[in-house]
Amino acid sequence: MSAFLRRFMRNQAAFAGLLVLLAIVAVAIAGPSLFLHAGPFELAGPPFSPPFGRYPLGTDMLGRNELAGLVYGARTSLLIGLAATLFATLLGVVTGGLAGYYGGALDHALMRVTEMFQTIPSFLFAILVVAILSPSIRTVILAIAIVSWPPMARLVRGEFRSLRNREFVQACIAMGMSDTRVILLHVLPNCVSSIIVTGSLLVATAILTESALSFLGLSDPNVMSWGFMVGAARDFLQRAWWLCAIPGVAILVTVLAINLVGDGLNDALNPRLRH
Amino acid sequence: MSVARDRARYIGWRLAQAVPTLLLIVTLNFLLVHLAPGNAADVLAGEAGSATPQYMAFLRHEFGLDQPLYVQYLDYLRNVVSLDLGYSFREGMPVRDLIATRLGPTLLLMGTTIVLSIGLGVLFGLLAGTRPNSLRDNVISVFALVSYATPLFWVGLMLIVLFAIELRWLPTSGMVNIAAFYTGWAKAGDIARHLVLPAITLSLFYMALYVRLMRASILEQRGMDYVVTARSKGLTERAITYRHVLRNASLPIVTMAGVQIGNLLGGSVVVETVFGWPGIGLLAYKALFARDLNLLLGVFFVAACLVIVVNIVVDVIYTMLDPRIGLR
Numbered sequence: 001m002s003a004f005l006r007r008f009m010r011n012q013a014a015f016a017g018l019l020v021l022l023a024i025v026a027v028a029i030a031g032p033s034l035f036l037h038a039g040p041f042e043l044a045g046p047p048f049s050p051p052f053g054r055y056p057l058g059t060d061m062l063g064r065n066e067l068a069g070l071v072y073g074a075r076t077s078l079l080i081g082l083a084a085t086l087f088a089t090l091l092g093v094v095t096g097g098l099a100g101y102y103g104g105a106l107d108h109a110l111m112r113v114t115e116m117f118q119t120i121p122s123f124l125f126a127i128l129v130v131a132i133l134s135p136s137i138r139t140v141i142l143a144i145a146i147v148s149w150p151p152m153a154r155l156v157r158g159e160f161r162s163l164r165n166r167e168f169v170q171a172c173i174a175m176g177m178s179d180t181r182v183i184l185l186h187v188l189p190n191c192v193s194s195i196i197v198t199g200s201l202l203v204a205t206a207i208l209t210e211s212a213l214s215f216l217g218l219s220d221p222n223v224m225s226w227g228f229m230v231g232a233a234r235d236f237l238q239r240a241w242w243l244c245a246i247p248g249v250a251i252l253v254t255v256l257a258i259n260l261v262g263d264g265l266n267d268a269l270n271p272r273l274r275h
Numbered sequence: 276m277s278v279a280r281d282r283a284r285y286i287g288w289r290l291a292q293a294v295p296t297l298l299l300i301v302t303l304n305f306l307l308v309h310l311a312p313g314n315a316a317d318v319l320a321g322e323a324g325s326a327t328p329q330y331m332a333f334l335r336h337e338f339g340l341d342q343p344l345y346v347q348y349l350d351y352l353r354n355v356v357s358l359d360l361g362y363s364f365r366e367g368m369p370v371r372d373l374i375a376t377r378l379g380p381t382l383l384l385m386g387t388t389i390v391l392s393i394g395l396g397v398l399f400g401l402l403a404g405t406r407p408n409s410l411r412d413n414v415i416s417v418f419a420l421v422s423y424a425t426p427l428f429w430v431g432l433m434l435i436v437l438f439a440i441e442l443r444w445l446p447t448s449g450m451v452n453i454a455a456f457y458t459g460w461a462k463a464g465d466i467a468r469h470l471v472l473p474a475i476t477l478s479l480f481y482m483a484l485y486v487r488l489m490r491a492s493i494l495e496q497r498g499m500d501y502v503v504t505a506r507s508k509g510l511t512e513r514a515i516t517y518r519h520v521l522r523n524a525s526l527p528i529v530t531m532a533g534v535q536i537g538n539l540l541g542g543s544v545v546v547e548t549v550f551g552w553p554g555i556g557l558l559a560y561k562a563l564f565a566r567d568l569n570l571l572l573g574v575f576f577v578a579a580c581l582v583i584v585v586n587i588v589v590d591v592i593y594t595m596l597d598p599r600i601g602l603r
Contacts (some may be wrong), residue, residue: 015380051463105467112295113299116295116296116299117295117298118534118537119537119579119582119583119586120296120299120300120303120537120579121411121537121540121541121575121578121579121582122537122538122541123540123541123542123544123545124540124541124544124559124574124575124578125303125575126541127544127559127563127571128304128307128571128572128575129307131563131566131568131571132308132310132568133310134305169282177545183294208424208426211426211428212426212427212428215426215428215545216544216545216548216560216563217563217564218563227426227428227511230426230428230429230432231428234432234549237432237435237436237440238440241432241433241436241440243308244429244432244433244436245429245432245433245436248425248426248429248432248433251425251429252425252426252429253568254419255425255426256420256421259346259418259420259423259424
């Protein structure tokens with residue numbers, strides 16, 4: 001563990017990404033009670049107040065506090081990014097694990113399904129799912145998870161396949177251990193590092209997907225989100241371009257930070273793969 | 276001659292393989308409509324409440340909602356197979372015709388994006404990978420890292436602010452200047468001017484992806500035995516890079532380009548929406564806005580078909596680039 005931490009800390013970009021990410025998480029959790037007096041949908045002042053005046057980031061076209069939108073949007077992005085990734089990871093680990101461990105016809109069938117899901121234009125499918133099931137936090141999470149599990153399934157399948165033939169796993173099977181025990185106690189723990197790396201990058205993709213969905217108007221109407229803020233301010237681009245610019249920067253910084261952390265985890269957890 | 280026959284057989288085999296995928300998509304469409312809260316006719320008519328009684332009756336008839344579920348499914352399947360994607364009352368046109376008129380602009384945008392993102396991605400990846408950890412590499416890598424994390428719609432809007440609103444160099448939206456009535460080359464030039472910003476927006480993310488991939492691929496190839504051999508027989512670094520490394524390192528890019536086609540179509544929904552580019556992405560957005568879900572289902576189906584076709588084309592190209600990979 002300490003060797004892992006040392007390797008991770010040595011990677012300056014990953015460390016910087018981690019600090020930024022922790023700051024965003026802290027603001028998302030504590031922001032509303034520390035420095036916000038009103039929710040993101042409440043009117044705070046005159047519309048189109050420019051940034052750096054009475055309101056730190058100005059107000060939007062309806063006079064809502066842009067900073068409040070940003071803070072509550074962080075909650076939405078992080079929540080959806082994490083939940084969708086957990087769900088996709090679960091789907092991917094179960095599918096990939098069964099395919100990789102048992103092989104044969106089951107493997108063939110499951111991998112065909114995975115391939116099909118990879119062929120489907122994923123963002124369009126996500127749009128369809130959210131549009132038909134009507135937009136809410138739950139349907140957005142479901143839609144993102146459904147389109148993002150295949151890479152995880154392929155990764156887990158590969159790991160399971162190679163671990164299945166390793167001596168220590170063969171020994172467990174020879175000892176008469178049940179499949180469930182072998183998988184949960186011996187095979188799965190050996191893939192955790194790869195799953196974490198892929199999962200961390202999935203969080204970044206999920207946040208980007210969520211922002212694009214909410215930009216198109218497919219977000220929970222009761223929850224503030226960064227993509228929704230950009231989409232709503234789009235019609236006022238000529239008059240107040242910063243209303244589009246600010247939430248976009250928030251998305252960019254968050255996704256960049258997560259990607260840096262993911263790359264850092266990859267380098268630290270799989271030192272063999274480094275060039 | 277036999278290569279041509281092999282190729283034809285390969286394409287036929289791949290098309291046959293695509294059938295289950297299309298079946299899955301049709302099934303997913305069907306399931307989604309029936310899983311949705313409320314009656315399928317309500318879902319398809321939308322929640323706007325503006326559906327006329329005739330439209331509802333038409334939908335009930337089209338989806339045979341009085342029939343048992345498996346009959347409904349088989350009917351739906353038969354319609355799709357005969358390329359009958361239904362009728363859009365909002366647009367007053369059959370869905371199939373509506374999509375057909377929008378396919379051209381989307382293909383133009385996608386084609387330009389593929390050429391631009393692969394071309395620049397390979398170039399910058401090569402520049403970065405041949406001199407790792409230099410200033411040049413760092414600048415390119417940081418640029419790729421940032422582009423990779425930027426939402427497409429935001430890039431589009433910021434480009435509009437800069438180049439269309441502030442500098443007034445390029446048009447903000449659309450594909451042609453309707454007021455100008457250009458013909459011939461002037462029209463092509465007009466379309467090209469409208470294409471610049473959407474193509475750059477859509478390319479940026481994929482270019483970043485290819486730069487990262489190409490850089491890693493170059494680094495990997497440079498350690499291979501054949502490079503050592505080439506160096507020991509006295510080839511210049513330049514010759515090694517361009518004659519040997521570049522070709523081998525480009526293969527993963529072709530693979531990735533095939534994988535990304537579906538995502539590219541998803542991205543074009545966002546980009547076409549931002550720039551008012553009249554392709555199937557904008558059609559999907561309008562369908563979404565009008566809650567014309569039948570049209571949305573049609574766009575999704577056609578997009579999936581497009582992905583399958585492009586993937587087959589990519590695989591054929593792949594076998595041409597690398598003869599070691601046989602046509603199975």
